[in-house]
Amino acid sequence: MKIKSYLSSVVIGSIFAFGAIASGTVLAASAEEKGFEISKEAKVRDSGWGDSQASMRMLLRNAQGEEDIRDIRIKSFEVKGDGDKSLTVFDQPRDVKGTAFLSFSHALEADEQWLYLPSLKRVKRISSRNKSGPFMGSEFAFEDLSSFELEKYTYNFLKEESCDLGNCFVVEQFPVDKRSGYKRRVVWVDDKEYRISKVNFYDRKDSLLKTLVFSEYNQYQDKFWRAHKQEMTNHQNGKSTVLEMSGISFSTGLTENDFNQNSLKRAR
Template sequence: MNGVIECVSQLNISPEERGQSLYNQSTQHGPLLGYGSPGYKDSQSSFVAVITDAEGREKHREVRVKYLETAATGNKRLLIFDKPLDLKRHALLTVSYPKKKDEHWAYNPENRQVKRLLSNNAATPFSGSEFNFEDLSSQDLAKYDYHFEREDKLNGIPIRVVSRFPKDENSAYERLETWIDAQTFLIQKIDYYDREGELLKTLTASDYQLYADKYWRANTINIKNHQTGNSTQLVWSNYQFDTGLTEKDFTLASLRNAH
């Protein structure tokens, strides 16, 4: 039924409008990488990252995630490293804005310094993974232009393919081809194309689970760099919602006491 409603409602709109509408529905149903969706004020979760190079060598990370929905002052997400030991208590605070660049603040416990990361370094890899700081930034609607590309199938699932074109001139990408389940509106895959229009990497989201009878989340996210052969897998767990976090938990001062 969802597919019928979507088909009828999209008959008289442009490919650009249809693309934006589809992507908006996908973010409402199941956002990726620790971001929120309507219906709650805060959440906590964790993930294990397995970073594999082209020769098969692995590095592991264990990270906790805290998220706060505060539209007036920018939504906030805090990543806190637990393992390996040489990264323990390193932290990254992201403040997200719908119409301007996100702010990233990193804390190094060795010198107890909080450093703001430059916005033009969005393509810098995060902790040696295939995710860069742009990938970890918010994916707000206003930061992209959209175009509905086609109907397709992925593993037998009907798909709506939407291209997103970053408005940021410092973006690492020419476009992000986003594969959205036509029935559930959950993102199944994202193909990232570099500034030359070449396929750079592919993200796949799987093992979706419904939490608290309301919130869909992908428990497994894989990303493969086609140009280097490197890959990263994130396995998510311990989702909690409405845990009582406040803005005090996301200040620069709180970074030094992240635990």
């Protein structure tokens, strides 16, 4: 099913379907429509933030429990009508200092991503074929770092159940891009604020690959929720990566000019 025809068929009953979800009643909306509407509401509630900056500590833990820590800065820019842009810069330790990652997410086209390696003094473009590869030795893949866009998935509502954030909708999301490293994702979204509690990632053989848990949420500008901790656990290799956010700020004056390949090389 083509994504445009899929979206059109879902939107026809969108208001009716979401009313059924919000009220907790069971109406005639299909599981596909419910899954789409929940995901759409989560996206809508996190729209309008403009630009943001934050500091992040990345903790890498191997199967033996040994740890490695990296300090990172992140800049993000919201693009209306398309995916967001982000610039990630590594400050510590010395062996990765100056490494920078630029990502242009897109709704219908393939994401564009570049990695600047200071040791080689060159910018490397990340091929769409390699989007499932690990980002800087972490358990996050390159495709995990792009913004969530509705058009990237088809949907299926599974159930409601309790979760760490209270009560959650459980929704399957199936990547439209055949080059994705995942066959599907199962997402837990709380029914009050539409924050993500947990995501299970299934590999192309439909085996559970990773689980991402979001916690320590804070609200900004009385609207936008941000998880100050994310932990990705790889069930197949025993490794994990923890991201701890701090110093989150919005409306910092960033523009699209701050996000280009030249910004990779001058990132300090």
